[in-house]
Amino acid sequence: MTPQTPSGSKPTPGSERDFTAALARFLPARDDVVVGIGDDAAVVRNQKGRSVMCCDPVIAGVHFAAAAPLRLVGRKAINRNLADLAAMGAVPDHLLVSVVFPPGFPSRSQRQLFLGLRAAAAAANCVIVGGDVAVGPGPLVVTTTAIGHLPGRALLRSGARVGDTLHVTGPLGGSIAGHHLRFSPPLAEGVWLAGQRRVHAAMDVSDGLVLDLHTLLQASGCAGAELDAGAVPIRAAARRLAQSGGATALQRALGDGEDHVLLWSQAAGELAAGGPLTHRARRPIGRVLDVAGLWLRHADGRRERLLVRGFEHDLTGAHRPPSARSGRHRAPR
């Protein structure tokens, strides 16, 4: 047996020790991080009051294609969680990142992932305070926990009321063409909306507008809603994808998912002037009804029933067919 000094010991490349040491060197220090990466846990100074926290994974072959640039994978892993905080009206402060690498994952690729993680954290003015890495027999899994605070009230899914108008912060559909890796979380919008009394409910659009609207209505105890076919903002990529047949651009906007815009309901009327919303976002895309079901309202006043079937991740990295399709039933009124 060869004796070996501690300083000569070389943990397996890609081990937690390497990773956390690399992360620690890699990440900027910040005053509120009392103990960062490298101890058993991180210690941070917290805001007196309430913390907001969420945790979501991204998985190779499910949330991104195996060939996706790892810098963008890191970005998505963080921004998915920041979009959830945005939907609460929260400001992100701290992040924990847990990575499961497949065997033999190259260190160059690890570095690209770090770069993406770090850039996304920096862009949101928050900091990665903890890291863990393991090697597993499956695909790359990057699980991020985001923890933040509330400058004002929490924006919940549960406050929508009949008569509210419905809005989204940006265009929808065709996320698979690249937006799902490159979106920025609508943090400024979330905080601003939480400061608007007229805003009753909000959520992150991740599973597709129709399914998420359904979720918001259920959380609020509301029976139904209608969307105006001509008012739903459609991402250019959804129009491009629609040209190859399959789903229409509107169907994609209604059902593709991974848009990571905010959907909110507000008392009919105008929000305060100023703030980060686009002019388009201030225009209603629909309204909450006292009629059961989800409906698509056409320019001629005709209402079609919408199927509630959400975007579901599949194992090819490609989106399933759009989830919301119009049925043939007339609205009851």
Place this chain on the structure above:
Amino acid sequence: MTPQTPSGSKPTPGSERDFTAALARFLPARDDVVVGIGDDAAVVRNQKGRSVMCCDPVIAGVHFAAAAPLRLVGRKAINRNLADLAAMGAVPDHLLVSVVFPPGFPSRSQRQLFLGLRAAAAAANCVIVGGDVAVGPGPLVVTTTAIGHLPGRALLRSGARVGDTLHVTGPLGGSIAGHHLRFSPPLAEGVWLAGQRRVHAAMDVSDGLVLDLHTLLQASGCAGAELDAGAVPIRAAARRLAQSGGATALQRALGDGEDHVLLWSQAAGELAAGGPLTHRARRPIGRVLDVAGLWLRHADGRRERLLVRGFEHDLTGAHRPPSARSGRHRAPR
């Protein structure tokens, strides 16, 4: 296309919606949880001051055998993180759980996993506030984030000094025989030790005593330490496993890992009376030296150099050969 009412919609079994709804029903409410599972993120009332947070996954085939009871897998997923908080002297408050199920994971098995997660949270008087689930092409991965507070100072890895005695809260080795699934995090011990001025540094023993001691010394800027061969407490399972040959019981205690006891260093002398420590834990197992390297000291005063090679998870679910073996070199003094 069949029209479908929202109330009639049925998301894929095992989807996030099912899971989070099930979790929400399943988990007890608590006053400090303002918004629990079911919104974009959880909102909790925090302690004014400092938060302590960590995040670790358990992976089928790496941290547990595919045949391990899922209740124990859930327990381990949480307790691994609580052991990290314990090593900081922290009290856990809130947990987030992210699960990646393999395709077709039975709902009965999901329930067993929930039961284990819930029981471990309840045993530590903390609460699961967020949950996420995805289905991925790989093995079961359960990633837990634990967030707590510090009743006193943070116990760091970095405070050890030459002349400190070394201690552990419990016996070591042979964890693979069952302890790695069934251990309880040493939370009371962590908080109590943090309240003892004499205690200089502490960490969770997860990678094996020798490797973790090496880590603690490096974090503290100390050159070396010795362990007393006769004083290292050995778990009964390590003795049993040693009977089948391979590593000795002591080698297992030094290197097996996943013990999840606390290793700490303290100024020589006695800690305060009372508290949760066993009599055995108060007895030193070694001391910090101003001599480089890690050494095993025998009853006759002879010192053997210890190799620093940690427990590394492998893909069979079985432990690798014990990591710390004695070399033949004499200590320099």
